[in-house]
Amino acid sequence: MTLRSLWHKSPFYFFIPTLLIAFVLLLLLSYTIKLEEQIGRKLFTISTSDLFKITQNCALQVENLLHEQQDYVEALKNDVTLQRRVESYLKTLLTPNIKYAYLVYKDDRGIFRFLSDASNKEDKAMINQKLDVESPEWFRIYEEKRPVIIHHTLLHQLSLTYLLPIQYDHQVQLVLAIDFSIQKIEEVNYVLAILKRGIVGIMVIIGVILFFLILQAIRLKDIRKNSFIDKLTGVYNRNYLQHYQDLIQLDDYIIAALDIDYFKKINDTYGHDSGDQVLTQIAQTLLTSTREKEDIVIRYGGEEFLILARMQKNDPSTPLNIVEKLFSTIQNTRFVLPSNESIQLSVSIGVNLVPQKSRTFQEAFKLADVALYNAKSKGRNTIEIYDESGHKDQRGHLSLAEIKAAIEEDRLTCYYQKIIDVETAQISHYEALLRLFDHENRIVTPDKILPSIQGTFLLRNITQKVLGVCYQQLRLHPKLCINVNLNPQDIIDETILSLLKTYAQDPLIAKRLGLELVETEDLVRKEKAKENLTMLKRLGYQIFIDDFGSGYSNFIYLAELKPDFIKIDGSIIQKILTDTISFLLVKNIVTFAKEAGIQVIAEYVSDEGICEQIRDLGIRYAQGFFFSRPESASSLCY
Amino acid sequence: MDFLMKHVIIISLLAIFTYADNYTFLVKPYQKEIELEAKIIAEIAASSLNEPLRLFIPEMSKLEKSVYAQYATLSATCEDANFIFINKNIDANSICHAKNTLYFTNNYRKLLSDERYFGAFFWNKSRPNIVFIQRRLQARHIHLPSSFEQFIESIE
Numbered sequence: 088m089t090l091r092s093l094w095h096k097s098p099f100y101f102f103i104p105t106l107l108i109a110f111v112l113l114l115l116l117s118y119t120i121k122l123e124e125q126i127g128r129k130l131f132t133i134s135t136s137d138l139f140k141i142t143q144n145c146a147l148q149v150e151n152l153l154h155e156q157q158d159y160v161e162a163l164k165n166d167v168t169l170q171r172r173v174e175s176y177l178k179t180l181l182t183p184n185i186k187y188a189y190l191v192y193k194d195d196r197g198i199f200r201f202l203s204d205a206s207n208k209e210d211k212a213m214i215n216q217k218l219d220v221e222s223p224e225w226f227r228i229y230e231e232k233r234p235v236i237i238h239h240t241l242l243h244q245l246s247l248t249y250l251l252p253i254q255y256d257h258q259v260q261l262v263l264a265i266d267f268s269i270q271k272i273e274e275v276n277y278v279l280a281i282l283k284r285g286i287v288g289i290m291v292i293i294g295v296i297l298f299f300l301i302l303q304a305i306r307l308k309d310i311r312k313n314s315f316i317d318k319l320t321g322v323y324n325r326n327y328l329q330h331y332q333d334l335i336q337l338d339d340y341i342i343a344a345l346d347i348d349y350f351k352k353i354n355d356t357y358g359h360d361s362g363d364q365v366l367t368q369i370a371q372t373l374l375t376s377t378r379e380k381e382d383i384v385i386r387y388g389g390e391e392f393l394i395l396a397r398m399q400k401n402d403p404s405t406p407l408n409i410v411e412k413l414f415s416t417i418q419n420t421r422f423v424l425p426s427n428e429s430i431q432l433s434v435s436i437g438v439n440l441v442p443q444k445s446r447t448f449q450e451a452f453k454l455a456d457v458a459l460y461n462a463k464s465k466g467r468n469t470i471e472i473y474d475e476s477g478h479k480d481q482r483g484h485l486s487l488a489e490i491k492a493a494i495e496e497d498r499l500t501c502y503y504q505k506i507i508d509v510e511t512a513q514i515s516h517y518e519a520l521l522r523l524f525d526h527e528n529r530i531v532t533p534d535k536i537l538p539s540i541q542g543t544f545l546l547r548n549i550t551q552k553v554l555g556v557c558y559q560q561l562r563l564h565p566k567l568c569i570n571v572n573l574n575p576q577d578i579i580d581e582t583i584l585s586l587l588k589t590y591a592q593d594p595l596i597a598k599r600l601g602l603e604l605v606e607t608e609d610l611v612r613k614e615k616a617k618e619n620l621t622m623l624k625r626l627g628y629q630i631f632i633d634d635f636g637s638g639y640s641n642f643i644y645l646a647e648l649k650p651d652f653i654k655i656d657g658s659i660i661q662k663i664l665t666d667t668i669s670f671l672l673v674k675n676i677v678t679f680a681k682e683a684g685i686q687v688i689a690e691y692v693s694d695e696g697i698c699e700q701i702r703d704l705g706i707r708y709a710q711g712f713f714f715s716r717p718e719s720a721s722s723l724c725y
Numbered sequence: 726m727d728f729l730m731k732h733v734i735i736i737s738l739l740a741i742f743t744y745a746d747n748y749t750f751l752v753k754p755y756q757k758e759i760e761l762e763a764k765i766i767a768e769i770a771a772s773s774l775n776e777p778l779r780l781f782i783p784e785m786s787k788l789e790k791s792v793y794a795q796y797a798t799l800s801a802t803c804e805d806a807n808f809i810f811i812n813k814n815i816d817a818n819s820i821c822h823a824k825n826t827l828y829f830t831n832n833y834r835k836l837l838s839d840e841r842y843f844g845a846f847f848w849n850k851s852r853p854n855i856v857f858i859q860r861r862l863q864a865r866h867i868h869l870p871s872s873f874e875q876f877i878e879s880i881e
Contacts, residue, residue: 187850198875212849216833217878219854244851266850 105301112290112297119286123279130275138185138265139234139249146251146263148176149190159253159260160192163202164214170203177205180265186245187266190253191218199225202261228252229259246272319363320370323385328393332448335395340383341406342439342451343394344459345373345413347432348467350390361424365432366390368422376413382406393452407472407487410438411544414470433468435459440472440487469495484539485523485531494548498524501556502717503569505724506688506710509702514724516568516601518710519557520717521549550577554586560720561596567723570601570631578604578616578623587623597627603654605633606644620648631688636672642679653680657691657711663700670700677704759792761853762812765846766829767796769855770808773827773843773867781806783820784813810846817841827865837880843867844876 152172156162163169173190180188189212190203199220201212212218224237228250237248246269253261315327347353347369354362366386373384373392381397394413396406414436421429437459442451454473462471472488485493493499503517523531540546550573557569577583591597602623624630629651637656645653655676662669673689680687689701692711701709770778779800782789793799800806803821811817812831817839820828828841836845836856843865844857855876857869862877869877 189850196875206850210850213833216849217854217856217876218849219852219876221852242851 105297105304108293108297112293116290119283123283126282127275127279130278131272134275135249135267138180138182138267142180142188142249142251142263142265143234145176145180145188146253149173149261149263150253152176153253153255153261157255159255160202163190163261170214173203174205177203177263181205184267184270185265186268187264189264191262191264192260193226193229193262197226199262225250225262228262232257232259244269246270317370317386320367320386322370322374322392323383325385325387328385328387335448337442337445337448337451339397340395340442341398341410342442342455343396343410344387344437344452344455345392345394346435346459346463347390348435348463353430353432357424357426357428357430361426364425365422365430368420369417369432369434372416372420373413376416377409382409393455407438407440407543410436410470418468435462435467436470437462438470438472465495484535485525487539487543487545489525490523490536490540490545490549493523493525494545494552499549499552499556500524500719501553501560502719503723504710504717505715506570506708507714508707509698509709510707515708516570517723518570518603518717519553519572521553521572522717546574547577547580547582550574550580550583551586554583554590557600558590558596560723561599564723565595568599568601570603572603572633575604575607575616578619579613584619584623587628588626591623591626591628594627598629601629601631601652603631603633606635606648617647624649624651634690636676645679645685646683650685652686652688652708654688654690654710655706660689660691660697660701660711661693664696673701673706674704677706681705756788756792759789762846763789763793763796765853765855766793766810769829769844769846769873770797770810770827772869772873773865774807776807778808779806781809783809783811783815811835827867 152169153159153162163173177188177190187210188205189201191199191201193199199218201216201218202214204210204212206212221239221242222237224235228235229252232252232254234252235250237250239245239247245266247267249265249267251263252259253263315323315330317324347365350362350365353365370384370386370392373394377384377394377396383395385393385395387393394410396409398406414434417432417434420432422432423429437455437457439445439451439455439458442448442454445451445454458471458473461473462469465471470491472491500522501519502522503519505514506516506518507513508515521533521536523536525531536549537546540549550571553571557571560569561567573583587602590600604620620630630648631652631654632645632648632650633654634656635645635653636659653676655673659669659672663673664670677687686708687706688708688710689697689706690710692698692701692709692713694713697711698709698713766780767778770780778797780793780797781800781803782793783803785793785799790799803809803826804823806823806826808827808829809820810829810831811820814832817835822841827843828839830836830839830842830845831847833845833847833849833854833856836842836858840861842858843861844855846853846855848854855873857873857877859877859879860881862869
């Protein structure tokens with residue numbers, strides 16, 4: 088991806104170089120400060136080194152002059168000729184920059200006193216005149232016996248003082264001092280200031296340019312943001328898709344193309360204002376039905392919307408459920424027109440569940456569009472799913488599209504297996520078992536259907552279908568009792584509950600329709616599920632706990648759920664003759680169930696031996712190949 | 726445009742404040758030196774006198790007046806003062822000669838040559854210097870605190 092394309096993708100990419108430049112500027116500033124110090128030091132050295140050298144020569148001359156004397160101080164105090172010669176040496180040091188040059192000594196009281204002064208008459212100090220020194224540095228020279236430089240910060244007219252020791256017998260006898268006027272340092276500082284201002288000026292200019300660039304970037308971001316939003320509906324528009332389609336991770340989303348059915352008629356009948364209002368309301372419905380941070384809603388064309396629903400690793404069914412949710416929400420919403428009339432609408436949706444199989448977003452989108460076209464071809468008001476093959480996977484599971492097609496094409500049916508009262512050898516109930524006819528009219532069993540649709544709305548649709556089939560059988564045959572298998576989600580699904588409530592309006596139906604549920608953690612932990620089960624029992628339905636003894640089985644929760652029947656899991660029953668543990672388990676379940684007033688059904692009774700055993704254990708009801716295999720509705724005995 | 730102008734003004738002000746140290750010409754000249762001098766003279770005078778200070782400085786400028794007034798009670802006339810600081814090159818004889826008045830100069834040579842002065846505060850090699858003459862202190866019964874010890878000279 089080129090820089091230009093990055094810039095076009097997002098202003099964010101502009102901020103990174105901006106931050107980098109700001110960082111570099113800060114570094115430059117810190118370097119400049121150090122550079123300024125270094126240049127200052129260098130300029131100081133350049134401008135003073137010669138003077139220091141000359142002063143050292145002068146000190147040497149004074150030392151040579153006095154070297155024959157044992158006491159330099161007394162010699163100078165007493166010898167006027169010597170004083171004049173020393174003064175003449177000192178006078179050679181005076182320049183516009185060296186304001187004072189003088190020779191001092193420290194007396195017994197630690198007070199500095201003049202011995203010679205090169206100043207003119209008015210300023211000249213007298214011999215032995217006291218000099219109040221402003222810094223303890225003056226005393227350091229007597230310890231270190233080396234030249235000392237004192238920088239003045241308080242004195243107005245002096246910038247620094249250079250002190251040189253004049254020694255006799257390794258003892259400092261005299262101190263030659265020169266005071267620099269502030270002129271020299273001012274010259275150095277002036278050069279530094281020019282340099283500093285130049286750098287600061289450049290940095291300010293760069294800063295100002297950066298500031299305006301950032302302002303422009305923010306404005307550009309706002310403009311771009313606005314250009315990505317559809318003004319009518321407030322959702323993203325086609326520009327957004329064009330800009331970001333290359334950045335969309337196809338692994339992360341399913342793509343749903345949505346089209347409002349017969350939208351042209353709305354425009355033609357109610358006018359364009361109404362059409363616009365409907366579009367706005369549809370968009371709002373889509374936004375409220377999708378997840379704000381995960382999903383993306385785009386108005387792709389006039390009445391076409393695109394929904395990118397993000398997949399979650401641990402819950403792959405969620406995006407499809409979101410699509411189904413928005414589909415049913417639109418179905419159940421009345422859209423208000425400007426004339427205050429309200430209308431009902433339907434939409435057609437094409438879903439591509441496997442965009443990751445496409446090379447580009449456009450390809451993936453086309454497949455969703457193909458599915459949308461199919462949905463329209465099938466008469467609209469439907470969700471059409473595209474998945475890659477439309478065939479069974481390696482384990483023989485049917486695809487979602489195939490299952491959905493089977494539901495729509497009414498290729499679902501129920502087979503029924505007898506549950507026998509072993510005391511009377513009469514049929515007590517039938518268990519309805521799901522069957523699907525594939526395109527070659529072969530029967531597909533639930534183990535090939537259910538894994539693909541776990542957690543999706545299709546599972547609920549199948550439950551609805553099975554309940555409908557069984558309801559018809561119960562209506563046709565008033566003495567028939569049929570059990571239907573429900574999933575834990577069905578117990579909290581309003582559609583299923585509403586259907587069961589409708590059926591229960593006929594009391595003769597409810598008491599003959601048994602609801603078989605696998606005891607799962609969800610079922611016993613969710614208060615809502617327990618409440619609904621109680622409600623269904625109140626409506627007259629009998630509750631069967633299926634596969635009891637396997638998986639999540641717990642006597643305490645059994646007491647909480649209060650089922651009418653428990654069906655002991657087939658895997659235990661099958662081993663009842665050969666495995667003592669299985670036998671004891673069944674025996675205990677039966678004892679508990681009798682105490683709790685729960686009827687027991689043994690599943691997978693496959694031969695006479697098992698049948699005899701369960702009868703001996705006091706199990707009244709049995710089901711299995713020993714009695715019958717699942718058969719079609721035509722073989723029902725009523 | 727308003728937005729742009731606002732930012733330009735803010736940036737300009739920031740730049741001006743950055744270089745604020747260049748505008749010290751707005752401060753009165755030499756005020757710092759006079760302040761230092763005033764503090765020292767007030768301290769010396771207070772230490773030398775056994776009564777409240779009434780300071781007189783001949784031909785005092787307005788600036789001196791305003792600065793000295795912060796540290797000492799100024800006397801309008803020489804006669805009313807108990808401490809006289811002559812810091813200008815004026816004829817000492819034109820100054821009144823009260824008996825119990827202490828005289829202080831800003832000139833080392835005058836200090837040496839004129840017995841009236843018991844001490845001097847002056848700028849030597851651009852450094853503030855203080856000198857008291859021991860004999861004159863004793864003659865005036867002045868007992869300075871030990872912190873002044875280093876400034877006392879036994880000049881005859």
